Amino acid sequence: MFIDNMPYHIVHRGHNRTNCFKFEAVKGMFFSMLCNKLDECGIKLHAFVLMSNHYHLLVTPQSGKEVPHFMQCLGRHFAGYYNALNEKTGTVWDGKYFASLVENDYYVLACYRYIELNPVRAGIVRTPDQYHWSSYHSNAGGLNSQIIVPHPSYEALGDNKFTRLRAYRELFNADIDKAELQAIRQSLNKNLPCQSLIANSKQVQPEAMSISV
Secondary structure (H helix, E strand, C coil): CCCCCCCEEEEEEEHHHCCCCCCHHHHHHHHHHHHHHHHHHCEEEEEEEECCCEEEEEEEECCCCHHHHHHHHHHHHHHHHHHHHHCCCCCCECCCCEEEECCCHHHHHHHHHHHHCHHHHCCCCCCHHHCCCECHHHHCCCCCCCCECCCHHHHCCCCCHHHHHHHHHHCCCCCCCHHHHHHHHHHHHCCCCCHHHHHCCCCCCHHHHHHHC
16 A cells, blocks of 8 residues: 655566666666656655666656556656567566655665665765766756655755755765665565664664765
8 A cells, every 4th residue: 555645766677587678778778768657647756876787766746546557657658668578478567567656855865875775775876976877967967857756754855955065975975874775675675664774774863874874
């Protein structure tokens, strides 16, 4: 069950970790489909990354019941394209996607960083700005986007665009705490809110987020 107007961290993987985004053009096609379905289903996108065999989204649905419909339509349309391109049949995605409710502002910003640092953790690039298929360029660099909608937690980082961008980039100056990484992953694997993240956050106050998130 998905709750209206609450943010969710969603991950979907290729079947048996299939490299479903092998070429840049394929990523571009998926991204185009994603953009269309976001508008069609009334879902706000805050952060994303497209990897070789999976993708991450941080979204807020206007209507929670639209999330399963959104994921089903997105997966089905891309599977049709992928199979036609590769002259294959059958499933492209794992049977289920993973979704975790984002409970509070601390977790929202942690998820922003977790998603956009994915290519760095994978060893593909050294810094998030070196990876093209990510929302980092909008959230940290100010690149205009028609689909990225700032979450209120992001907007609270500053009273204007330039202070928000600077504050957001500062969040990436420190590595994500290992306990937080584990909490995010466990919450996704179990499709549960990440309650343990708060317990492991060492009770850091909001003004110190740029150091510890």
